[in-house]
Amino acid sequence: MYTSRPVEFHVICDHGAQAYLEKRLQLLTHPVHDILVRFYLLSAEGMAGRIMREGSIGTDHSAGYPGLMKLFIHELLPEVEKSIFVDTDAFFMADPALLYDEFAHMNGTIAISMPSHPEQGAAHWHYASNICSCIMLLDLAKLRALPLMDSSLYRDAPSADRPVAAAPPTFEALYGAPGADGRYRDVALGDQGYWWAIVSNRTDLYRPLPHDWEVTSCLLDMYGTGLGNDAATEEDERPAMHNTDNVILPKLAHFNCLHDIYFEWDGWFDADNSLTQRWGSALDYHAGFKWIWLNRGSAALRIETVADPVFTDQRYAAEKAERTPYHR
Incomplete structure (x- = not known):
């Protein structure tokens, strides 16, 4: 709705999600800017295989291996050199x-x-x-060059x-040695627990994101901010902000x-609910009218599919095999 540039969506999912x-994407008939949507159809076996090759991580989070x-x-x-990651229970209220x-x-x-x-x-x-791994800026090229994650193929x-x-x-620094089976135990919050180990022990890799980009329904309506009062001054707003000295301009609601599926939550029909009072009108506008506002241009939508994508460690092994002379 707000983008001022062409956009690429890279969606790692299964056939049902695609x-x-x-x-839904068929409703996007004439966007303002060109849109590329590329689906990467990753199987359950493919996910499990990469986790097994990494060898130490696991999860009891409801998101499971997909998380x-x-x-x-x-x-x-x-x-892809750089990418924004955004959880599916969030939406932009500003130009991405x-x-x-x-x-x-994000230098150096x-x-x-x-x-x-x-x-x-x-x-x-x-x-x-x-931290919250719900909204991330990832320099994918730098993470590949490290490399970030281990593999038995390495x-x-x-x-x-x-x-x-x-x-x-970083995992061992935070959680101690893995268990007898080589896997870590009691790593809460799924992937976020591992991201926390990484960024808290490798501060050279991490930069905090400005507060504007994660205003969430958690944590007492995060920071106490909302859509604002028409006559409010900066001085009026600052005392109402929780846990921050800065006035926050909400750019992404989470x-x-x-x-629940956030736009199907029953609480949106409760006029006395504080979350509804704060964010109900924004939800109605963005979820209810997005297709009208999106279709106001003359650009094109293109959809592509990558079947059975492979991981970096698999590409490494394949390239290594090609370079290794074969002897009978």
Whole structure:
């Protein structure tokens, strides 16, 4: 609705999700800017295989292995240099190009930017709630070059040619040695627990994202901000903001604590609900009228599919096999 530039969507999913999304995308008939949607059809076996090759991570989070794939986005999009990741229970209220422009501040080794709210630390989660992997700027090229995640395909290679992954030492630094089966236990919050290990132990890779880009329904209506009063001054708004000294201009709304499809939550019909009072009108506008506002141009939508995408470690093994002479 707000983009000022052409947009590429890279969607890692299964056939069912692609069918659902393509049906919705057929409603996008004449966007303002060209849109590319590329589906990467990753099977359950493909996900499980990559987790097994990594060897130490696991999850008891409801998102399961698909949630852990957020740690491997850079591997599955080999031709994409940089990307925004946004959870499916969030929507933009500002030009996403403004978020993409934050990459300009990710100089040197910085490869990851995500929300930080250290005042929400919880010891029983190893403080993984200090961040949120719901909105991320990922320099995919830098993460591939590290490489970030380990693999048995790397460990089996000759030492002179063996990539040394950045993530494993961070996992052990936060969670201690893995269990007898080689896997970590009690890593709460799924992928976010592993991201927290990475960014808290490799601060050279991380830059906190400005608060504007994750205003959420969690944590007492995050920061206490809303759509604002027409006559409010900056001085009026600042005392109402929780856990921050800055006035926040909400650019992305995140409804991760509703435990429903966010736009189907029954609470939106309760006029006395504080979340509805704060964000109901914004939800109605963005979810209810998006197709009208999206179809106001003369550009084109293009949809492509990548069947059975492969991970970086698989490409590494294949390239290594091609370079190795064959002897009978």
